Amino acid sequence: MGYTEVDGRSGLLIGGRGEWIIGHGLGLGIGGYGLINEPEFNVNDNLYYNLAGGYGGFIMEPIIFGRWPVHVSFPILIGAGGVALTSFNEDFVNSFDPYESLYNDAFAFFVVEPGGELEFNLVRWMRLSFYYNYRYTTKLISSGSINENALNGWSAGVTLKVGSF
Numbered sequence: 001m002g003y004t005e006v007d008g009r010s011g012l013l014i015g016g017r018g019e020w021i022i023g024h025g026l027g028l029g030i031g032g033y034g035l036i037n038e039p040e041f042n043v044n045d046n047l048y049y050n051l052a053g054g055y056g057g058f059i060m061e062p063i064i065f066g067r068w069p070v071h072v073s074f075p076i077l078i079g080a081g082g083v084a085l086t087s088f089n090e091d092f093v094n095s096f097d098p099y100e101s102l103y104n105d106a107f108a109f110f111v112v113e114p115g116g117e118l119e120f121n122l123v124r125w126m127r128l129s130f131y132y133n134y135r136y137t138t139k140l141i142s143s144g145s146i147n148e149n150a151l152n153g154w155s156a157g158v159t160l161k162v163g164s165f
Contacts, residue, residue, distance in 0.1 A: 001157050003155065004135070004153060004155035005037075006037035006151060010037065010038045011051075015033030021163070024066035024067050025064075026060070026061065026062055027073070029059050029061075030057065030058060030059060037050050039088075047089050051084070051086075051150065055077075055080065055111045057080060058078050059077050061075035068121075070119070070121075072117065073116070076112070076113065076114045076115070078112050081137075082107065084106040104145065107141065109140060110138045111136065113135045113136070114133065115131055124165070125163060125164065126162050130157075131157055131158075131159055135151060135154075135155060137149075
């Protein structure tokens with residue numbers, strides 16, 4: 001779980017991954033993440049707009065000094081994803097469902113996300129890590145509704161790892 005910026009606004013990033021750890025020094029696996037950004041109000045049409053979507057792919061994670069109680073790793077995700085621009089209103093008086101979402105546009109993209117993690121071995125089968133990543137995506141082809149580089153950006157957060165290390 002982490003914080004990210006999407007299209008210049010605060011966002012939430014939630015995901016999971018599964019890896020095979022080889023010799024305490026290399027993780028290989030897959031991962032997937034969902035993201036959503038803070039809604040922005042447009043006074044012209046009286047609607048809130050936000051981006052929501054997800055991405056996933058192959059993960060390779062070199063782990064430096066993995067047997068030590070505190071160590072670092074450098075995961076990189078290579079994959080693809082999709083995101084949609086949606087809108088909704090908050091008219092509680094005149095609307096049956098005030099949060100009914102309206103689909104506006106959708107985009108597909110390729111993604112490369114390198115990062116760094118500071119990991120703490122809590123017990124033999126559990127690690128806690130703090131991460132900092134940068135997400136590079138292909139340009140979003142849009143009719144001007146969003147920035148073509150809206151998904152490029154930093155993310156930071158916390159990961160709980162459970163398994164046989």
